[in-house]
């Protein structure tokens with residue numbers, strides 16, 4: 001029997017468990033999926049936007065894996081932290097450990113004024129509206145949503161997500177699982193202008209077309225794009241292809257078509273009834289503007305100073321010596337996520353990942369027996385949910401190739417009993433089901449569908465079926 005711990009119950013952790021179940025090389029496998037949170041699914045629960053119900057429903061296929069009789073969910077057990085279990089001790093309990101801990105921190109912008117009140121990472125904003133218990137009912141958003149003008153820095157899918165939540169009426173979010181405090185703050189939001197700003201051109205933007213198009217379908221919001229800014233982009237200016245250049249990737253071509261439509265004035269959005277409660281929101285997509293400083297007034301952010309850039313002919317940009325200030329009382333920095341060092345595991349601080357060879361963790365450049373890695377902490381913070389499936393498969397292929405040697409190592413008969421002896425209080429699947437029931441009950445009492453519990457105490461008491 002091969003006993004494996006998977007650390008992290010996000011997509012990469014669950015796909016790792018699934019790949020272990022679906023193989024035939026080692027028929028007798030037991031998988032414990034550990035998570036520091038009492039809730040499963042990682043960023044599918046705490047990142048995917050609440051109004052993306054179809055993607056959220058992927059939880060159902062992840063659930064089927066976690067409910068397999070060979071799999072045990074072990075929530076509320078952190079690895080590597082002060083209150084958790086160290087990688088060295090965990091290795092005593094299982095034949096192999098696969099780290100699938102994601103990349104939870106935000107990348108810094110590294111410009112003056114970045115930490116002024118009113119300037120937040122998109123990571124924090126996302127965690128807030130997703131009810132991540134580390135953020136709780138953070139009062140920052142009430143303060144932040146008092147802004148009339150917001151700048152979102154970055155043109156990836158996270159930038160589009162946060163801009164959409166800012167521009168979407170709270171009324172529409174009532175049907176989602178957004179926690180109460182966030183819904184209330186969004187209802188009272190004064191934000192009217194949302195500027196999404198890229199330092200390079202539209203053909204280098206990282207958002208995908210479906211997500212871009214959604215901005216144009218928000219009731220009561222208008223999208224505007226400046227045609228002169230688009231025209232700076234050589235690929236935009238020469239839609240039939242640049243002489244001697246490779247054909248544009250399909251996603252870039254589609255993005256440019258959507259932007260072309262908006263710049264031609266078709267940004268008026270069906271369903272945006274003037275006079276409705278949500279009317280009058282404007283989303284402006286800006287390009288070739290590199291942030292150089294966050295401007296301050298009265299101790300708070302008052303805007304962003306950008307250097308005007310121009311294409312350098314090879315996909316990058318150069319500064320032109322000109323500047324533009326955009327007024328904003330709220331700045332969300334959506335410039336990417338970053339892996340966090342897990343004490344006791346090797347870490348590459350430049351890439352923000354665990355060094356590995358085909359998923360085998362490298363210590364001093366050499367594969368460390370029984371230690372593996374998958375997902376964002378292996379590849380870095382890019383890729384959609386599905387990308388983690390092939391990533392997990394590669395790791396499991398390496399693990400299975402090592403299986404004969406791994407099963408010669410000792411493993412605990414009952415790792416959960418040992419974790420309890422070490423003072424940990426795991427939340428198992430039944431505990432998670434209790435949380436789900438409590439969230440459904442909370443939603444019913446508010447006349448909504450399930451509503452997320454946003455704090456540790458609430459989640460843990462729900463998991464233990466305690467009624468305060």
Ligand SMILES: Cc1cc2nc3c(=O)[nH]c(=O)nc-3n(C[C@H](O)[C@H](O)[C@H](O)COP(=O)(O)OP(=O)(O)OC[C@H]3O[C@@H](n4cnc5c(N)ncnc54)[C@H](O)[C@@H]3O)c2cc1C
Pocket residue numbers: 007008009010011012013034035036037040041042043044047048049052055077078079080081100101102103126158161337342374375376377382383384385386388
């Ligand atoms: C804001 C946002 C929105 C997104 N929206 C979409 C979308 O709509 N569609 C799409 O296809 N992709 C989306 N993605 C991408 C997708 O979420 C990722 O590809 C995917 O979640 C990465 O999976 P992962 O398992 O590596 O990490 P995660 O999903 O982050 O899972 C990591 C898990 O590890 C746990 N963990 C962390 N540290 C420890 C520890 N020390 N001990 C124990 N457990 C630990 C965490 O609690 C978490 O449950 C989005 C990403 C972000 C950031």
Ligand SMILES: NC(=O)c1ccc[n+]([C@@H]2O[C@H](COP(=O)([O-])OP(=O)(O)OC[C@H]3O[C@@H](n4cnc5c(N)ncnc54)[C@H](OP(=O)(O)O)[C@@H]3O)[C@@H](O)[C@H]2O)c1
Pocket residue numbers: 108109153154155156157158159161198199200204205206207208211290291334335336337381382383384
């Ligand atoms: N609906 C979905 O499918 C969905 C939703 C959310 C996230 N995701 C996925 O999750 C992953 C992470 O998304 P993400 O948006 O966090 O990251 P991302 O796709 O890497 O985008 C980051 C953006 O920040 C910009 N940026 C980086 N450093 C900057 C700086 N110093 N100044 C100004 N701009 C800077 C980048 O510009 P440069 O290109 O110039 O570096 C880029 O536009 C992606 O793979 C994404 O597709 C998917």
